[in-house]
Amino acid sequence: MRATRSLRALAPAIALALAGALQPLPAAAQQGTGGRDALPGVTITYDAVEDPVEKSYRRMVRGMDLFERERARSPEGRLRFKLLPRKRGVDLDRLELLVLGRTVEIPLQVAPDRTFELPRDDKAWAEDAKVTPDRKALTMTWRAEVRTPGLPPGTRRLGDLRLECRVGMEAGLYSNSPSFITRLFSELSTTPAYCGSEGNRYLFFADRPIFGVTLESGPRREMVPAARLWAGGIDESDLARELPYCDCEVLLDRTYFLPLADAGWPDDTRVVFDYMEDRHAPD
Template sequence: MPNRLARAALRTACLAAGMAVAPQAGAQAPGTPDPGVRTLRPVTISAKANSDPVEKSYRKMIRGMDLFEREKSLAPNASLRFKLLPRRRETDMNAIAMEVIGTTVDFPVAIAPDQTFSLPRDTKAFAEDAQVIPNRKAQSMTWRTEIRTPGLPPGTRRLGDLRLECRVGMEAGLVSRSGGVVDRIAGAVFDTPAYCDKKVPLYLFFSERPLFSVTLTAGARREVLPLVMLYAAASDDPKLDKDLPDCDCEVLVDRTYFLPLGDRSWPDDTLVEFDYMEGG
């Protein structure tokens, strides 16, 4: 049973976090325009040079920002930023350039040294369903939200912040969907932000450093997360080497954890405490 649970959880996480899109039968030949797909105007060298961009919908990301404002009670003192994370060992996360590109609008987005960014609101980009495009190849990076309440003790996060991270991430479309077969379990991940209300949704969070353990603390109540909720639930997976390449946790698996987001016996002010591995 542990093996089966670990493999099911990892496969769900991998599908949810972004599998490579399978080539479709009957696909058009290269260079043939598809009448059903609008081509974005190539306005910069970086946009034209990247033929396989790891892009997201500007409109969906703005809707995620709107959800953050509506549900601010989960994290009343926090701010929202988006974060880029490496998916491959060879991915260069330094000096990433990012643009929002629509049919008639384009503008750059500044990336901070910690690979986080905020997205400016632009009515024309929203109307044109522009794309948010960094100059990196598809499958080289993954995306998450970062919602942090200031003033927390070092090595901790607040559960309400992370609940809202999941909900905004789902609404913003940051969890990529496979173009191939998605099983019924993984399919639930792609429904709505309501998926985050499940007792233990298989939504991958990433810590700052490799993890030894994660503990929830609310007043006198203290509980260490079971091992199956760490490392993408893959600690007992005999085929881990085959599963990881399909997961956006591939190079960060030692930093991943799930949380009981839908277990309301843990209040939003619950502290999530990280015990990191010494020396990584």
């Protein structure tokens, strides 16, 4: 279900509200492979990276274990992990990603859509290894990604996204900097239970800039309120100053929250995206 004409008329106001805090991504940077949009970036080379971004191998494996235990939410879903830029000028297309322990070193293959799988390795677990890219801290961020194959373009499945949140929380892949968005996380529990709490604000990223998001389940259709889009920043008066502290800084126009705790929306609910590029298309 597409946005109504009246909401389309608000598109210029939305763009103005975000302008200055977020510059549009170059058109060439939005073209991806395999039907996905690539994310912006220019080459940055590090011979030795100080203060690298890294995650706990054990926590990410625990996220994989949770996915297996809770597959009922996404019976056909596939779990991968995804890398996203947090600052402009960060190239994630030529990224080296390793599992590193005291004696173990496992190279990981990153796909063109910036996703990867994590192998299970007893030695890496025993050595409390880290999953380490050759990028500095605060230049990129991480998410779990659960996708059911065969869905129509521009749609996701709510059960997949619920499981993404739970895996992401278990694996430690969530926004964690003091900013306008993470003030909403002030009472954040770092466990998957957060995803089932009322008013949770787990931050999702769409494939392209979004104008609107609609939930569809049988005859029920409901647009996600603007306060749940663009990281809730549409009414933030100090957005430009706060954004550098959020891992949504360069992807603000792709972000959204969902009512994950609302049992009235079953796991098979479709999440339908109305992309910014379609806002002038006829209804």
